[in-house]
Amino acid sequence: MHRTRIRVAEDALDANQTIAAANREDFDRAGVAVVNLMSAPGAGKTALLERAIEAGLGETRIGVLEGDVQGSLDADRIAHLHVPVAQLNTDPGFGGECHLDANMVRAALAELPLAEIDLLAIENVGNLVCPAEFRVGEDARAMVCSVAEGEDKPLKYPLMFRSCELVCVNKIDLLPHIDADLDRLLANIEAVNPDATVLKMSARSGEGIEAWRDWLAALPRRVAATA
Amino acid sequence: MHRTRIRVAEDALDANQTIAAANREDFDRAGVAVVNLMSAPGAGKTALLERAIEAGLGETRIGVLEGDVQGSLDADRIAHLHVPVAQLNTDPGFGGECHLDANMVRAALAELPLAEIDLLAIENVGNLVCPAEFRVGEDARAMVCSVAEGEDKPLKYPLMFRSCELVCVNKIDLLPHIDADLDRLLANIEAVNPDATVLKMSARSGEGIEAWRDWLAALPRRVAATA
Numbered sequence: 289m290h291r292t293r294i295r296v297a298e299d300a301l302d303a304n305q306t307i308a309a310a311n312r313e314d315f316d317r318a319g320v321a322v323v324n325l326m327s328a329p330g331a332g333k334t335a336l337l338e339r340a341i342e343a344g345l346g347e348t349r350i351g352v353l354e355g356d357v358q359g360s361l362d363a364d365r366i367a368h369l370h371v372p373v374a375q376l377n378t379d380p381g382f383g384g385e386c387h388l389d390a391n392m393v394r395a396a397l398a399e400l401p402l403a404e405i406d407l408l409a410i411e412n413v414g415n416l417v418c419p420a421e422f423r424v425g426e427d428a429r430a431m432v433c434s435v436a437e438g439e440d441k442p443l444k445y446p447l448m449f450r451s452c453e454l455v456c457v458n459k460i461d462l463l464p465h466i467d468a469d470l471d472r473l474l475a476n477i478e479a480v481n482p483d484a485t486v487l488k489m490s491a492r493s494g495e496g497i498e499a500w501r502d503w504l505a506a507l508p509r510r511v512a513a514t515a
Numbered sequence: 516m517h518r519t520r521i522r523v524a525e526d527a528l529d530a531n532q533t534i535a536a537a538n539r540e541d542f543d544r545a546g547v548a549v550v551n552l553m554s555a556p557g558a559g560k561t562a563l564l565e566r567a568i569e570a571g572l573g574e575t576r577i578g579v580l581e582g583d584v585q586g587s588l589d590a591d592r593i594a595h596l597h598v599p600v601a602q603l604n605t606d607p608g609f610g611g612e613c614h615l616d617a618n619m620v621r622a623a624l625a626e627l628p629l630a631e632i633d634l635l636a637i638e639n640v641g642n643l644v645c646p647a648e649f650r651v652g653e654d655a656r657a658m659v660c661s662v663a664e665g666e667d668k669p670l671k672y673p674l675m676f677r678s679c680e681l682v683c684v685n686k687i688d689l690l691p692h693i694d695a696d697l698d699r700l701l702a703n704i705e706a707v708n709p710d711a712t713v714l715k716m717s718a719r720s721g722e723g724i725e726a727w728r729d730w731l732a733a734l735p736r737r738v739a740a741t742a
Binding site for chain 1: 555556557558583584585586588611612613640641642643644645661663664665667668670671672673674686688689692693694719
């Protein structure tokens with residue numbers, strides 16, 4: 289059984305790569321830079337998107353694709369900020385897929401006003417494993433890691449941390465109230481991904497939000513410069 | 516592609532059910548009650564097992580099977596408490612499986628001294644989606660939900676909350692420092708699983724640990740009574 293499942297997964301990943309490349313071409317043609325935003329459940333992806341949008345992204349017009357197993361709670365939150373948003377639910381497949389894949393994102397493209405945005409933030413399903421395996425056509429990958437999850441997460445979920453160019457270390461306002469050691473968390477991130485940009489922030493206190501906002505706002509220019 | 520993947524998943528679930536039943540028979544024969552402990556990454560599964568073991572489980576002799584994508588950090592922590600522990604890593608499959616399945620647990624059975632324990636706690640991979648889909652031969656399912664993850668998690672990951680008979684609401688010591696509303700979290704749990712036992716606790720402060728310890732210690736008697 290195990291061998292069979294692995295072979296099927298590899299086939300699925302092959303197909304996923306093909307569709308991700310097609311998505312990427314469509315995004316490039318529309319001049320839209322895409323960030324795939326990932327994290328464990330409740331690390332603060334939506335809250336950090338809200339804070340960045342509220343802080344203002346300058347000339348950069350953002351749109352958001354929300355991925356969830358069920359419901360539209362996050363899309364409803366983003367819609368209040370008057371930016372284009374679409375909700376993708378993964379629950380038609382297999383009791384709820386634990387990640388977005390390129391084909392799901394492809395199905396959502398028609399719902400997104402690509403001509404009216406410069407940046408698409410795709411908020412993945414909350415999960416530190418499988419989302420890292422499936423490219424969806426993104427230019428950049430960012431993840432949110434809450435200090436409340438403990439300092440050992442980079443060592444337990446190394447592929448996720450390794451596959452992201454930006455790690456947002458969120459909820460730093462909680463540091464005085466938890467046992468997690470920030471320096472050890474940062475050292476663990478460095479150990480698995482020495483090239484990552486690491487930004488410390490708190491969606492609740494607002495600390496560090498400007499650097500995150502600036503990273504998002506600059507992504508379309510960075511992508512255009514490397515095209 | 517999507518239709519193919521769903522069919523394969525159903526086949527895998529069929530095979531999983533067969534192997535889970537075989538595991539269950541082996542556990543029953545050995546007189547071992549089994550709890551499948553699940554949560555998002557960093558919710559506190561290991562810390563709550565540590566606190567329960569430290570508090571003492573009375574006559575109940577516990578063993579622990581730790582499931583992680585990589586590494587043995589959690590098994591090392593449990594080993595310090597001088598209870599039998601085995602580590603199962605999922606990374607040989609597909610860049611790291613995001614859940615334990617019955618076949619993985621079956622492969623670990625030989626590593627566990629079933630004759631010397633009454634209760635086996637299987638700590639699943641941190642993930643609120645797929646672990647709920649795969650029975651591993653357990654008698655009971657419990658999950659840990661950290662208040663730091665926010666009050667909306669039962670609505671976003673309903674299958675997980677629905678499939679557990681016990682929900683440990685952990686990190687309640689953080690409530691004064693976060694925006695999450697405990698009453699709304701409890702109402703959301705009730706909405707998706709009105710039959711769940713819900714225990715509030717904090718691995719850090721020790722609040723509520725006795726009720727959790729008592730639930731664990733009583734599981735072998737409850738399982739025997741319904742056999």
